[in-house]
Amino acid sequence: MIHHEGVHHVxxxxxxxxxxxxxxxxxxxxxxxxxxxxxxEGAWYAVGSGGQQLHLLVHEGETKRTGGIDTRDGHFAIRVADFDETIRWLDQCGIPHRHNRNSITGFSQIFLLDPDHNVIELNAARHDS
Structure with missing residues (x-):
């Protein structure tokens, strides 16, 4: 049996x-x-405070997507502290995104693309009124 300790990096x-x-x-x-x-070439980033990392790899392979935001495509997710603040920041930066405050998942979701069309989900705890 494999005993998991967590996700190390994406x-x-x-x-x-x-x-x-x-x-x-x-x-x-x-x-x-x-x-x-x-x-x-590449770069590594710390994600949060739990030791998770994001690794960027320069590669001219055939795995890059060319379309728009597809929430069902492969992606990784980062939990953010404030849904509304994150939406405002993305708007201020001019970053196109799709969001769903009341996702069926039980948490609020924001989807966007990086410059190479990698899909990113930013999600936040939902505070239902």
Whole structure:
């Protein structure tokens, strides 16, 4: 039997590391962390305070999507503290997104794309009135 301790990291393919780093730093607000000296470009980020990481890998493979926001496509999710504040920030940054405050999931969801069309979900606890 495998005894899980948690998700360590998610890796995403990007084509322009500087553009991707600016997005994940300036829009998503992640803190870059040290990365080993691999023989290819990339960047690592801390996600939250539980040790989870996001790894960006520069790769010209065929796994990148070209369409718009598809909430059923492969994605990763980051929990955010405030749904409304996050919507306002994305609007201020001019980032297209789709959101559902009253998702059937039991939490509020926001979906957006990074510059390489990787799907990101930002979700928040729902406070039903």
């Amino acid at each position: 890796s995403l393919i990007v084509t322009d590391i500087e553009r991707a780093k600016a997005f994940y730093r300036d829009v998503i607000g992640l803190r870059e962390i040290q990365r080993p000296a691999f023989d290819f």
